[in-house]
Amino acid sequence: MAANKVVLVEDSPIALEILQRLLSSSTEVDVVGTARDGVEGLEVITRTKPDVICTDFHMENMDGLELTKRVMAEDPRPILVISNFVQKTDIDNVFRLLQAGATDVFPKPRTDSPTDYEGLKSALITKIKILSTMKVTQRRQQTASLTAPAKPIASGAFSGMQPLMTNVSSRVKVITIGASTGGLPAIQKIICQLPANFPLPIICTAHVSQGVLSGMVNWLSSECGLKVKIADVGESPSPGTVYFASEKNNLELDNRGKFIYSDCPETDKHCPSISATFRSIARFYGKATAGVLLNGIGRDGAEGLQAIAQAGGITVGQDGGFGMVKEAIGLNAVQQVLAIEKIAPFLLKTISG
Incomplete structure (x- = not known):
């Protein structure tokens, strides 16, 4: 069975190196490209056609949110956001990423310690394997849908x-x-x-x-x-x-x-x-x-x-x-x-x- 092709978009050299090492240690994952921001990421994604995109949230030039919007509008693929900024105190970030079409989120350890990353290795590889099998559909960029939460339907017969x-x-x-x-x-x-x-x-x-x-x-x-x-x-x-x-x-x-x-x-x-x-x-x-x-x-x-x-x-x-x-x-x-x-x-x- 062919390995799952992954592109890593990450502006931290340390985090990128550790993620590459962890994923490259598995025969089921093939890191086919890396990028330091969303602009570079779009070029790498277009060239390599990965099964899964792993991206950070905060990056210069183009962040993970804008990258997600562009990918889902132009060439939809499963996107896993790996970031410190998807913890419980960052509800808005999570909301905007998922609304934009990100498939899932995965928190980084609170430090760049290799030991911390090793603890997440199995979970990360498993998640990538699962996401690689998922079908995602194209999404047009609509500002309103990304800035306001969906409203529940009217209660109708359920009144009181x-x-x-x-x-x-x-x-x-x-x-x-x-x-x-x-x-x-x-x-x-x-x-x-x-x-x-x-x-x-x-x-x-x-x-x-x-x-x-x-x-x-x-x-x-x-x-x-x-x-x-x-x-x-x-x-x-x-x-x-x-x-x-x-x-x-x-x-x-x-x-x-x-x-x-x-x-x-x-x-x-x-x-x-x-x-x-x-x-x-x-x-x-x-x-x-x-x-x-x-x-x-x-x-x-x-x-x-x-x-x-x-x-x-x-x-x-x-x-x-x-x-x-x-x-x-x-x-x-x-x-x-x-x-x-x-x-x-x-x-x-x-x-x-």
């Missing part, structure tokens, strides 16, 4: 919490969503179409880089009408709230329906595990569960979605038919295959009976 709760179908009591690397923008597209008085809790598990989740949760909360938070131990899922599993443990429910965290087995490639969360929710809510699995490499989530289907719940897979969703289809676990923009309307229709 009490009437809403009494009109909801008794079948569905919880929605759970699983997403892999690059899946946070897809989750954003779903939950930001839902009204602020959405009558069900939404429980999410996403494969994200260490140190990114808190900032992503804050960004989603600022984007959408729903409350978004990391689930706390002992908390009961509440309507109108989107919960995320923490970065280092599996999110599950105890026999009272309250959140608990469990350790991830060493054999699990992903922590938190989508399947672990799906199975736990299916055990407690049974046929009152609606599960949504988004595309991603591997099979995490496939068996969990199967557990929801076997419990009599509703299951949805993102169209595109690769990776996790393909595995779930192979298990006969997917009842509905939908484009990402059609998932929220389907959920609204389903819970309205």
Whole structure:
């Protein structure tokens, strides 16, 4: 199998040298070009046609944001932003990068220590391998869409919490969503179409880089009408709230329906595990569960979605038919295959009976 071609755009000579050394140590990654800023990066990208572009955020002449806009408008490719400026205190940067079309973000260590970078080697290479398989589409540069968050759809029939709760179908009591690397923008597209008085809790598990989740949760909360938070131990899922599993443990429910965290087995490639969360929710809510699995490499989530289907719940897979969703289809676990923009309307229709 051919190695994944990568271009590195990084203005720090030290960071560039370390990233080159880390990636070049893997036979699965081929660094086909480097650049010191976005202007030089565009030339290298045009010449080398990489599978994945890794870029810093802050650079002179052309920064990572403008580079992302240009690439996505002219020659779309998966873009991984590797930067100190995608931590939880930099919500706006994360928002603008993802809105511009960046596929994912990956935080640098707080120092340029080679030891710090070695600790991220495996995670970085795995992320590049996953992103290289993802399909990205062209985006026109639209200033308005990059400077203002998307607005949630009007509540429509959902006007007032009490009437809403009494009109909801008794079948569905919880929605759970699983997403892999690059899946946070897809989750954003779903939950930001839902009204602020959405009558069900939404429980999410996403494969994200260490140190990114808190900032992503804050960004989603600022984007959408729903409350978004990391689930706390002992908390009961509440309507109108989107919960995320923490970065280092599996999110599950105890026999009272309250959140608990469990350790991830060493054999699990992903922590938190989508399947672990799906199975736990299916055990407690049974046929009152609606599960949504988004595309991603591997099979995490496939068996969990199967557990929801076997419990009599509703299951949805993102169209595109690769990776996790393909595995779930192979298990006969997917009842509905939908484009990402059609998932929220389907959920609204389903819970309205």
